[in-house]
Amino acid sequence: MNEVTLVVLATVSVALGLRVAAAAGWRKGRRKVGSPLPRESKCIYLDYAATCPIYADCADAMVPYLYSHWGNPSSGHAYGGPCRDAVAAARESIRALLNARDSSEIVWCSCGSEADNWALVGSLRARRPSRRHVVVSTIEHPAILACVDALVAAGECVATKVGCDGAGLVSARDVAAAVRPGETAVVSIMLANNEVGAVQDVGAVCRAVRAVDPEAWVHTDAAQAVGKIDVDVQALGVDMLTVVGHKFGAPKGVAALYTRRDLPNMLLGGGQERGRRAGTEAVPNLVAMGEAARVWLEQGPEIRAHSERMRDRLRRRLETKLADLETAVNGPLGAKEFSHAALPNVLSFSVNGIRAFEVLGDLRDTVAASASAACHTGSTSVSAVLEAIQVPTPYAIGTLRLSVGRHTTASEVDRAADLIAEAVRAHYTNKRD
Structure with missing residues (x-):
């Protein structure tokens, strides 16, 4: 393969990559708070605390430094x-x-x-x-x-x-x-x-x-x-x-x-x-x-308010759907006198009678979230944080960490709550049977 062919292929690859990105909705301009991110998977993302989706705004800003400005910052020349x-x-x-x-x-x-x-x-x-x-x-x-x-x-x-x-x-x-x-x-x-x-x-x-x-x-x-x-x-x-x-x-x-x-x-x-x-x-x-x-300097108050609405909406729907089960909210959000000291986007939600990692295993293709307990060769270990705040072990084992963010939508929250509640009931019933 000669040098000209390699250059042509590289140029075409870049053009195709940018075209695909544009088709997926990654276009320049500040995104609105509450607007859904483009994604191929139908899995609802409620794991912002683990990693936040790359904002399209940020991906756009990177592009010139991937394809055009790729020099070493320490170099004294034009690149x-x-x-x-x-x-x-x-x-x-x-x-x-x-x-x-x-x-x-x-x-x-x-x-x-x-x-x-x-x-x-x-x-x-x-x-x-x-x-x-x-x-x-x-x-x-x-x-x-x-x-x-x-x-x-x-x-x-x-x-x-x-x-x-x-x-x-x-x-x-x-x-x-x-x-x-x-x-x-x-x-x-x-x-x-x-x-x-x-x-x-x-x-x-x-x-x-x-x-x-x-x-x-x-x-x-x-x-x-x-x-x-x-x-x-x-x-x-x-x-x-x-x-x-x-x-x-x-x-x-x-x-x-x-x-x-x-x-x-x-x-x-x-x-x-x-x-x-x-x-x-x-x-x-x-x-x-x-x-x-x-993005935060421009939209910070709006992002925070939106996250709080989505978090609280998720909590209310889960508590309603699981009203007959033993549930609890951990951390400052679970204590009215300390709710002001809670992050706007994190919900630590416990259900007595389930293993959270099993519920999330069933949901892996539909809802992305985290558990605060892990299974190792048949035994269950509880997170040090839940131990430190003295969450009872049955609740700790059944703790889901759900986290929202700038691009979480109300429809995603509602659908995720329904799916989580359904999976929780399936495991709760199986455990009791």
């Missing part, structure tokens, strides 16, 4: 310039999204786990040998808890894990009580929990921690919060914050760490990110994350 400018523009969008003081406080990462690990490890290495103590909550993401456990096992730190109440809320007073003045390097309390949707008062945590030790640093994992609620690093008062692209409309494989502290490098190599994090930037992904930030 590098547009990519370098795009990376800078995306960084500024994330700065604006978080209300950081300067775009230099935004450092790109490959994922939330990297950002979380860097915040912990970097804080310890920057502050050794005197500060070796870490404070976290028991309901953090595994990217925090597994990292802390590994650091403790390696003898690099000691850790204190603070519990929560039955709604999944962590007390700022309890966190502050765990701080060791002169010894605590970093406190990490997630802004919003991925399973039960509990939104922590991280601002209060920061104030309480600094009242005990003004030199203790505070990090928050905001992966589940960004794109669902407003996140302002100035109002929170944090030193570091993790934001993850695929949780609010960008592709997987891109994240950022906001930091106003000078952290040691996690990746060594080239001089990218002002020497703080080596690795050639994934320009299309960064552009998409910047666009996702602009």
Whole structure:
């Protein structure tokens, strides 16, 4: 196959790809909140907390950096310039999204786990040998808890894990009580929990921690919060914050760490990110994350209100359909006095008498959602979060995590609730028989 033929085939492939994308509805222009995303599958998507569908707005923004502007941002020639400018523009969008003081406080990462690990490890290495103590909550993401456990096992730190109440809320007073003045390097309390949707008062945590030790640093994992609620690093008062692209409309494989502290490098190599994090930037992904930030800046209040309506509609329909069964809503949403501290898009719904993973197995082709318990070689393990908030085991085993978002529609919610209720009854009946 000669060179001319290869060029022709490549050109045709690009043209066809763009044509197919356009035919599927991926056209330029800001999408409306509540408008359904184009998809081939008839499966209703209620798993936004696991990963948010890539917004068509973000996919559109990526296209030029896939086919036209594919240079290395570090290159000084004509191909590098547009990519370098795009990376800078995306960084500024994330700065604006978080209300950081300067775009230099935004450092790109490959994922939330990297950002979380860097915040912990970097804080310890920057502050050794005197500060070796870490404070976290028991309901953090595994990217925090597994990292802390590994650091403790390696003898690099000691850790204190603070519990929560039955709604999944962590007390700022309890966190502050765990701080060791002169010894605590970093406190990490997630802004919003991925399973039960509990939104922590991280601002209060920061104030309480600094009242005990003004030199203790505070990090928050905001992966589940960004794109669902407003996140302002100035109002929170944090030193570091993790934001993850695929949780609010960008592709997987891109994240950022906001930091106003000078952290040691996690990746060594080239001089990218002002020497703080080596690795050639994934320009299309960064552009998409910047666009996702602009979507929230333009539509944030509308997205939040729409998500709340869809979440509450789903809850009401499930409770109505399953009124004769023993059900419960977990987290702040299940307690009226704490409902203000719930994410607008997450519903943790338990049914006593079923195994959630079995119900979801039956629904795999019609409703996409998550279970808070898993089956391993015949036994069932309950999530650490549900254990921490003391959900009774029969309810924990029957817990569905249902999450909605910008493009969930009322008809999808109604149909999904009907399908879930039908599957629950089938398994509940079988269990009783």
